[in-house]
Amino acid sequence: MPSNDQFIRLLAAWALVHETADEGWKAAIERGVVQAPGEMGAGPEAFVNGLSALVADEKERLKASLSAAGSGPAQDGSDLGVHLDELRFEVAELRGQIESMQASLDALLRRSEG
Amino acid sequence: MSRRSRQILLTLAWHALRGLVHFSASRRRAAFAREMRLALQVLGPAFVKLGQVVSVRPDVFGPELVFEFEKLQDQVASLPASEIRSVIEAEFGMAPEVLFASFEDTPLASASIAQVHRATLARSYRPVVGAVLPAGTNLAVKVVRPGGEEAILADIATARPIAARLARIKRFARYNLEGLLDEFASTLCSECDLRREARVADRFAFDFRDDALMVVPRVVWPCTSRRVLTTEFVEGWRLSELGEPLARGIDARRLAEHGAQVFLRQVLEIGRFHADLHPANIFVTPEGRICYLDFGITGTTSPSQRIAIAQVLAATVYGDADRALRYSAELGLVVPAAREAVVRMKVGALMAQTLATAPRDIRGFAVGFLRVLDDERVEVPVGYGLLVKALVTVEGVARALYPEIDITEVAGPYATRMVAQWTFQPAVIAKRLPQAFSAALRELAG
Numbered sequence: 435m436p437s438n439d440q441f442i443r444l445l446a447a448w449a450l451v452h453e454t455a456d457e458g459w460k461a462a463i464e465r466g467v468v469q470a471p472g473e474m475g476a477g478p479e480a481f482v483n484g485l486s487a488l489v490a491d492e493k494e495r496l497k498a499s500l501s502a503a504g505s506g507p508a509q510d511g512s513d514l515g516v517h518l519d520e521l522r523f524e525v526a527e528l529r530g531q532i533e534s535m536q537a538s539l540d541a542l543l544r545r546s547e548g
Numbered sequence: 549m550s551r552r553s554r555q556i557l558l559t560l561a562w563h564a565l566r567g568l569v570h571f572s573a574s575r576r577r578a579a580f581a582r583e584m585r586l587a588l589q590v591l592g593p594a595f596v597k598l599g600q601v602v603s604v605r606p607d608v609f610g611p612e613l614v615f616e617f618e619k620l621q622d623q624v625a626s627l628p629a630s631e632i633r634s635v636i637e638a639e640f641g642m643a644p645e646v647l648f649a650s651f652e653d654t655p656l657a658s659a660s661i662a663q664v665h666r667a668t669l670a671r672s673y674r675p676v677v678g679a680v681l682p683a684g685t686n687l688a689v690k691v692v693r694p695g696g697e698e699a700i701l702a703d704i705a706t707a708r709p710i711a712a713r714l715a716r717i718k719r720f721a722r723y724n725l726e727g728l729l730d731e732f733a734s735t736l737c738s739e740c741d742l743r744r745e746a747r748v749a750d751r752f753a754f755d756f757r758d759d760a761l762m763v764v765p766r767v768v769w770p771c772t773s774r775r776v777l778t779t780e781f782v783e784g785w786r787l788s789e790l791g792e793p794l795a796r797g798i799d800a801r802r803l804a805e806h807g808a809q810v811f812l813r814q815v816l817e818i819g820r821f822h823a824d825l826h827p828a829n830i831f832v833t834p835e836g837r838i839c840y841l842d843f844g845i846t847g848t849t850s851p852s853q854r855i856a857i858a859q860v861l862a863a864t865v866y867g868d869a870d871r872a873l874r875y876s877a878e879l880g881l882v883v884p885a886a887r888e889a890v891v892r893m894k895v896g897a898l899m900a901q902t903l904a905t906a907p908r909d910i911r912g913f914a915v916g917f918l919r920v921l922d923d924e925r926v927e928v929p930v931g932y933g934l935l936v937k938a939l940v941t942v943e944g945v946a947r948a949l950y951p952e953i954d955i956t957e958v959a960g961p962y963a964t965r966m967v968a969q970w971t972f973q974p975a976v977i978a979k980r981l982p983q984a985f986s987a988a989l990r991e992l993a994g
Binding site for chain 2: 474484523526531533536540541542543544
């Protein structure tokens with residue numbers, strides 16, 4: 435057999451392994467998704483099925499967050515959003531405490547005037 | 549000895565004797581705990597509050613006392629509205645009717661430290677978290693009872709010589725009762741500053757801002773001071789009054805599962821958790837949402853503790869005593885080498901007895917686990933004990949919503965996911981790769 439054919443056969447073998455693994459992976463996800471709560475602890479196979487479903491679920495979440503980040507202004511938009519939220523909260527928290535102090539101060543002033 | 553001291557001593561002694569008449573050790577411990585709870589109820593609000601402090605200290609007291617004292621309800625006769633009004637006037641320099649659009653004299657609830665009244669918001673207000681509260685919003689106004697703190701501290705001062713006397717008895721020495729009274733007095737002082745609770749409430753509201761099934765009442769800061777805490781009023785039912793919401797068709801199973809997930813998220817992701825969850829502190833709203841109240845006792849977890857907790861949880865759910873104890877050591881639970889085998893054997897047997905088959909009994913496991921640690925004289929770190937107890941409470945709360953729930957079905961996958969996320973972090977993989985590589989080479993060479 436010419437060496438070019440051997441190379442193609444090697445790639446075909448790689449594709450076959452990949453396809454078989456992919457089918458096995460998809461089947462494990464399908465079995466994991468329909469698992470009843472708690473069934474994951476029933477044995478190694480059930481655990482792998484459950485874990486596959488969890489990973490697939492996480493993969494979808496990751497895909498969604500990556501596409502959302504891709505449509506935003508910056509690549510690390512979600513991180514920036516989290517920091518902005520934190521900062522906004524801290525500012526609002528300070529505002530709240532100042533409002534409370536202002537109310538106490540006003541009460542003291544009213545008392546001293548009265 | 550004063551009359552009150554005599555009364556305290558006699559009440560404690562009488563109930564202690566009643567609790568010690570059983571021959572079996574386990575029955576005696578349970579009966580003693582029950583009698584002590586009754587004694588505290590007889591002795592009044594200071595002792596009820598003290599019992600509540602004991603109920604969150606499984607690191608010091610036996611599990612029977614801790615779980616029995618959880619039942620103590622801090623309820624006292626309400627004060628006349630005039631006394632509450634005078635506190636509001638002193639704090640804000642104006643009558644409640646001026647500060648609020650309306651104020652109801654009949655209290656919603658009355659406890660030893662504070663009393664809660666209903667009011668309505670006079671002007672629209674933008675809270676720290678969430679949308680603007682429009683004028684006319686219903687409010688809950690929590691007001692520190694005048695003299696409440698002083699009355700409790702006076703009772704604690706009376707109890708101090710008794711605690712000192714008890715400390716001389718070997719059996720009681722390890723409880724450090726005087727230390728407990730000091731800690732109680734300092735907790736009480738911080739509990740009486742309601743601004744601290746307000747800050748924690750805001751933080752929880754922020755942590756759960758993206759959770760459509762969670763509600764945390766938002767604080768109205770201009771009407772909040774050291775002795776007055778004003779929040780939005782959330783309509784709902786306590787967990788003990790769930791007949792009506794269930795009849796309305798609220799999905800109790802979903803709510804119970806979500807309640808457990810919310811707690812796991814606090815402990816394993818956010819790092820701050822409500823450590824005083826009991827049926828009086830949780831509401832279910834007419835829209836089928838969970839509402840947290842009263843943020844007096846909270847716990848925190850560091851990032852490294854979170855992963856160790858996830859490992860302990862996963863190991864417990866899958867009945868792996870060895871792994872559970874190994875990761876517990878990272879949380880400060882150190883079993884002396886001489887007792888390691890015994891503790892592992894007892895914990896394994898307990899797991900088989902309580903967690904191997906459905907319905908799994910988390911409470912039974914926790915009480916048994918803490919009992920094993922107590923019997924084997926293993927020191928329980930404060931945070932560890934609080935967490936074990938909080939998990940039991942979460943199970944109780946979830947079961948109040950949906951009696952058939954098995955929270956390990958929620959906790960197992962959640963903890964597994966956390967462990968998997970941590971394991972596949974680039975830094976962790978980089979750390980473990982050389983070890984895995986040399987193990988693989990050894991395998992190939994063999």
